[in-house]
Amino acid sequence: MTQLPLGLVIEGLVACLLVLTIAYCAVLNSRLKRLRSDEEALRATISELITTTEIAERAILGLKTTAAECDQTIGQRMAQAERLSMELASQLETGGTVLSRISQIAEAAGHGQSIRASGVDAGMASCAPNAAPAASQPQAQPTRSVSAQDLRAAAAEAAARLERFRQRNGERAA
Known part of the structure; x- marks a missing residue:
C-alpha cells in the first residue's frame, strides 16, 4: 500500500x-441580507408609528x-x-300669594252675595204681596251661590295645579 504523503x-x-x-459565509450573507431588508421595514414601521403618535397627540x-x-x-x-x-320659584310663590288672595276674595264675595241676596229678598218681601218674593228668591240665590262655588272650586x-307644578320643579332641580 502506498501511503499518501502527509502534506497532501x-x-x-x-x-x-x-x-x-x-x-x-454564503448562508451568513443571505441572513444578513434578510436582516437588512427587515431593518428597512422596521424603519418604515417606526416612521409610521411616529407619525401616528403625533396625530394622536394633536x-x-x-x-x-x-x-x-x-x-x-x-x-x-x-x-x-x-x-x-330661582325666578320660577319666586314667580310660583307670587302666584300662590295671588291665588290665595283671589280665593279669599271669592270666599268674601260668595258670603257677601248670600247676604245681599237675603237682604234683597227681605226687602222685596216687605214691598210685594205674597207671590213675587217666593218666585224671585229661589232663582236669584242658587245662581249667585253656584258662581261662588264655581269660583271656589276653580x-x-x-292651587292643586300650582302645588303639582312646584313639586315637579322641585324634582327637576334635584
Whole structure:
C-alpha cells in the first residue's frame, strides 16, 4: 500500500474546511441580507408609528380643548338654569300669594252675595204681596251661590295645579 504523503492529506483537509467556510459565509450573507431588508421595514414601521403618535397627540389636545369648552358651556347653562329655577320659584310663590288672595276674595264675595241676596229678598218681601218674593228668591240665590262655588272650586283646582307644578320643579332641580 502506498501511503499518501502527509502534506497532501493536510492540504485536502484544509480545502474541505475552506469549502465549508465558503458555504457558511454564503448562508451568513443571505441572513444578513434578510436582516437588512427587515431593518428597512422596521424603519418604515417606526416612521409610521411616529407619525401616528403625533396625530394622536394633536387629537388628544383637540379633545382636551373641546372638553374644556364643553365644561365651560355646561357651567354657564347650569348657572342660567339655576337663575331660571330661582325666578320660577319666586314667580310660583307670587302666584300662590295671588291665588290665595283671589280665593279669599271669592270666599268674601260668595258670603257677601248670600247676604245681599237675603237682604234683597227681605226687602222685596216687605214691598210685594205674597207671590213675587217666593218666585224671585229661589232663582236669584242658587245662581249667585253656584258662581261662588264655581269660583271656589276653580281656585282650589288652581292651587292643586300650582302645588303639582312646584313639586315637579322641585324634582327637576334635584
